[in-house]
Amino acid sequence: MQRYDIVVVGAGPAGLSFARAASAEARVLVCEMQASVGGNTFSTWLPRDALPGELARAVVQRTKEVKVRGPKSELASRVEGVVLDWKWVVRLLALEARRRGAEIWTSSPAKELLLKEGKAVGVRLEAGSWREEVRSEVVVDASGCSSEWSGLFPRLLGRKPKPEETVFSGEHLLAGADPEDSVEFHFGSYLAPLGNGWVHPFGSGFAVAGIQGLRIHPEASLDEFVAKVRRLGRAAPVASTRGMAVDVSLESFCSDGILAIGGAGWQVLALSRGGLLQAMKAGEMAAKVVLEALTEGDVSKEGLSEYERLWRRELGPDFELERALYSALSRSWDRNVERLLEGMEREPALLRDFAALLAGVEPGRAAKKLLEVLG
Template identity: 40%
Template sequence: MVDRYDVVVAGGGPAGLIAAKTAAAQGGKVLLLELQAQIGGQIQSANWAPSELLTPNLKDAVVSDVKEVRFHSSRHRLIARGNFGSIIDRGVFDKLLANEAIAGGAEIIVGCPVKELLIGGEAVRGVRIEAGGWREDIECEVVIDATGARGEWSGLMLKKAMGMDWNAEKLIVSNEYLMANAEDDQAVDIFFNSYFSPQGNAWIYPLGRSLALAGIRGVRIHPDIALDEFMGRMKIPRLEKASPIAAYRAQLPFRSDPVTYGNGIIAVGSSAGQVYPLSGHGLKYAMECGEIAGRVAVDAITEGDVTKKGLEEYERRWRSKFGVELKIGQLLCEGLKISPDKKINLLFDLADELKLQDAIVKIFTGAELKPSISKLFEHAGVRKIFGREIYEKIIAMCE
């Protein structure tokens, strides 16, 4: 390990790995530090990924293509069929990304928790890593915070550079079980029930080989109890003979931070709140914003300005690409906040009647969002469900 790097990336998930790969490809001397003992370790066993993210090098991580999505409410089941991306094995996926980053020139060290930022004057100058009785300071020009939003050492920029912490009221918590001996049903099931998952949802993803991922997310819930109660009460046929063999807890912010960059530091992925609020999906934002972060970091170093002014291009680029999309997701959540079960039932009734199943899937996942929103809100019944104020704000953003 050299004494000084151009870029240090804290966190070895997709956001950090893509940032490291991109910065190295731009000629930067890059070090990525991962808290866990392996890349793709005890994180999450699977993600629902958009097709456009799955380059040929990453397709070995695909465990199932999503051809059918079943949405469940308290009185309705809405079925959509089409090409809706793939379920990926995150352990494999992250390791493939790490392979690309290392091949491109980045260094990766695992088992290295970043516990502090090195600050000189008013700027971040590097990181401090600690493990057991060992401590080391690593200096760099730019730190990219990809530490996520869960756990003591997450949200590095928010906690250590801004002196803040996650607002519990703006966090959504989740738990997932890897289920063995599940029925080999290749559909994705999404459940809306405000009793089990207030302001969230539950899901079942097919993983093949008689495995499935069952999860739940919501606000102000105990995720373990909520998932156990959901599975116990719902009596889901595909899981009737299945048992959990692994559990994965997480938390995600509802919305992006007001500022995702500072003097010598950039935040990316869920560390920056780059998560689609309606579904909690964040892989697309993590990877694409990670690429933007890597490019901007090296450009700023090349130009000799890693101050907040020199890094503000990161904020401008990612918000230009995804800011409206994330804001629409927030507004959709707000529109469903009061009487959510009643509104979801009405929405599914209308979607079934008007053949809008495809639009519902795309709005839920944030795919092709603007045209899908415009198609859905053509109908007066849908506008009534969300209310005039929410409708007008969303449509104005789609123009």
């Protein structure tokens, strides 16, 4: 049995940002279920001025234009941005965490939360015939919500997402795509009910196409979406992935000895498919709280609940406004998307705001403006 101050379950942006921030002052172990860090996403897009400097090496292509396609209308605007290779985003965060002292174990699924008198005291890792119990003062659940073994904390609460709360997604990495320096976002209830599709250029000859929505079969919906995108007419998938997210938030993010960040805490933006910047910030905020709790010797729910207060103050307003926009659109999805596009045509700056919102950049500010368009 091994002991650490903190065990982080999940080597995604939230978990690795936590480890990067906490490892200089505590013994941190990051456990990743997969054989490599990088998750089940191929790419993400950000406006150029929102790119964190430490992730510059993950840029695979620069873009000059954003296109938004609704059920009937289409708009485009010059917006300089960058497409990031998601695996390199995560690898760069892992590099920084390791440089600061974190240990990272891959192929180490956390199958069970270890409890003592109701307090989390570690995790049981298991893969094949290998099994290891790791004890810790605090468990940080950053395991996301997209697999059977994700979300230790929601399972502790007995909270399982309902079918109507589950957003399914799929992505193809395609070879043979026409050269483009634009990103595309597609909206329409037929292919992506209460969701959207996207296309990112991914270096010479390659593109990433993805789709997310409620009550969809991701593979079938994705293939149908790709067939409708002109620039992908001669392309073929060379790799595919699928995932899921939860369409609601948990009421609480912590309990005795454990807190949940990012997808594991169902802290997911409704319209933005990446949430990279929010995940990184959540990890950094949680590290500050956990280190203080360890110093004070209080890792109870009350000792860790400062993370909830910080999250609700720093990130909560963005999530609430973005959720309000999503709810307003949902009342009549196709009609309201078209109303937004009409507003963007009258005021082109709104399209740039919408693109930033879809990238998870200041989503509350953009959502507030777009809600005014919908009245």
